[in-house]
Amino acid sequence: MEKKTQLVHLKDGTSLLVPFILITSLFFLWGFAHSILDVLNKHFQDALGITKTKSALVQAVVYGGYFLMALPAGAIIRRWGYRTGVLTGLLLYGTGALLFIPGGSLQSFGFFLFSLFVIGCGLTCLETAANPYVTVLGEPAAAERRINLAQAFNGLGWICGPLVGGFFLFAENSESNISLPYAIIGVVVLLVALVFSRIRLPEINPQVTKDPEKKATGENHRTDLWKQQNFTYGLITLFLYVAAQTGINSFFINYATEQAGISAHEASIWLSFGGMGLFMLGRMGGSWLMGYLQPEKLLALCASGATLAMLAVIFLSGEMGLSGFFLCFLCESIMFPTIFALAIRGLDEQTKRASSFLIMSIVGGAVAPVLMGYIADTTTMALGFIVPLVCFVEIGCFAMGYKRVKS
Template sequence: MDKRKHKLFEAANGKNYLLPFVLVTTLFFLWGFAHSILDVLNKHFQESMNISKAESALVQAVVYGGYFLMAIPAGRIIRRFGYRSGVLTGLSLYGIGALLFIPGGMLLSFPFFLFSLFVIGCGLTCLETAANPYVTVLGSAEGAERRINLSQSFNGLGWIFGPLVGGLFLFSGEGEGDISTPYAIIGIVVILVAIIFSRIKLPEIETEEDSCAEQTSMEGSSVDSHASAQTSLWQHRNFVWGMVALFFYVAAQTGINSFFINYVTENASISNSEASLLLSFGGMGLFMLGRIGGSWVMSRIKAETVLLACAVGAAAAMCILLTGAGMLGVAAFFLCYLCESIMFPTIFALALRGLGRHTKQASSYLIMCIVGGAVAPLLMGVTADVLSMSVAFAIPLACFIVIAAYAFRLHVVGKHNA
């Protein structure tokens, strides 16, 4: 077992990347916090600014819209200047956007808050574009899915603290809540982390395919042209369908998180503060445990098989929510959080499998697919306003069916190639 753990962070050339893995993994906590506090902001803005569910969904739309607009520029920064530059750019934008909440708290302007969140979203795009593919190459190729799930478990820790801190400042006591303080604190922390990363050097990893590509280019332009045609990024079907699956996963996750508090307060007679605690320790706690456990499970069971089982479980949970169940609905949420915990890192790693020199470019395209998080909350908000909050969960149900289809395809292809 010790030997397997050692090889998890050891590349084929014998280099051990445990230290850079630990450093980059700390970033996963920061963007987990940034995303999960949005789920509290959603409900807070509905009440403090008297807006509809569809309007409050703009909170998620601007953050995830930033992913769509910034992903390609972020990918170019990383390809041109390296992973470290992507991390520093992301941390800087994240910190600036968070600190903008200080004047925002005085202006109390919803459009200004949306602009601040958009800046944060652009920063998170750079961080994810750099960190997600980076941890997949910090060691053996067969350990990629395990490493990214391990890193994403710290992302899950951030998801726990987001609703906890947000509920503490926004739903405690009387009044409209303090929206500036939590963002001021996180902004200062992020800037300090940026300073730390500016003083350390992260190794740039060259894959075997990178080396092969360089050798090919020296053998002649005709051979190089032939190799490029054979290794076009868009010829990798796992990657192409992985983009689709990732879009629908982020759509499902964001939609569920956005309206968790609305659902349980309307169907289970739970207060806002109690709902934020349930989301933090219940939903996000299981989400984190699922990612930790997922890394262990995938050392024994193929990642695509685990993904298929989890997609089916999450779809079943959505079917329960469609009935408008009370406390049973809360239990269904918990099942869903446990099942969806491994989905993002697993889909991401499976989509990048075997891409080699295309990894950085592919990562930017995959990060663009996070724009799904801008679409589902809006659709669910409109559905909830027109029909009911329960019916709105048909949207994430459809998303999980798509993910199950992707996992099933990989499972069948894997058995056929075995």
């Protein structure tokens, strides 16, 4: 009972359960937006006759939006608060989704990329606001557990994305319709924005634990931030994690159809219920395990498992190679929220600014799919997964070398 109370209560006993529930609902929305991209890759290859390398631009423009929008999003949050950041993100997300309605008539790959870029900018605002906000909605010692629990609902969005996308784009005996799922999600997102426009979110400021001598001398916060080893190493690690996750999800369907011989529709169902189901369960289980095991130790174990999984994907084939993905999805589950929380631990009043840079590092998702697509086009699809393999090795190094600090 004590652990549950500490999870969403401040030290003075103030309950933050309601804002926690409201913010957690947002995690589902951007999980859906990201996971449906993995279905779009294969759809555009078939419908528009483009290469794997070119289809990877789907991820590149969305994650490129993270790179360009992260600092402006952070400035909005520092100036006007978390709620304004959430509203800005929801409005951009909803607008970009509704642009798919004219996009369905134009059938222009360039227009689809522009629509996805707008969505990416909206997701940047949501993540820049929601990720750090969840870490401060309770006891600092439970920050990693809290963000993993919230991210479990992100995992639910990852389940729904491939399922909905596969139904509309790959269902047999029916014409693919790319506009309808985006029109529905656009309306839902704008309705959520209306709800958030009518409520107030408490602004929680992290406890200041900086050396009073540094505060008295006015030491530059920008210099301080970049001297924090956990933050700078965490920034690189988060870049590589998102690169690995995005690359794996982007080409799972290609691998399944080419190496395991199953249909694209069946592969999208496996990705939804199998891969993303394990991803969600892993986050829920990880949140529980962190009540007994230090987050960095659990991260090291998961990185080791993901490395072994990628070796299976590269060197095995058929069902054996495909099974490696499911171990990887389970191991990936806790990585993003754990790396994020470890990187900002102990940064105090610099948390919002640090979060902007961490969200900026999500641009790693724009790099890996293009690189993997090029390797697949020139060699084999299986060999392309050497990219996430290298990323997981580095994540393990970050976890094992993490220097624990008080929050």
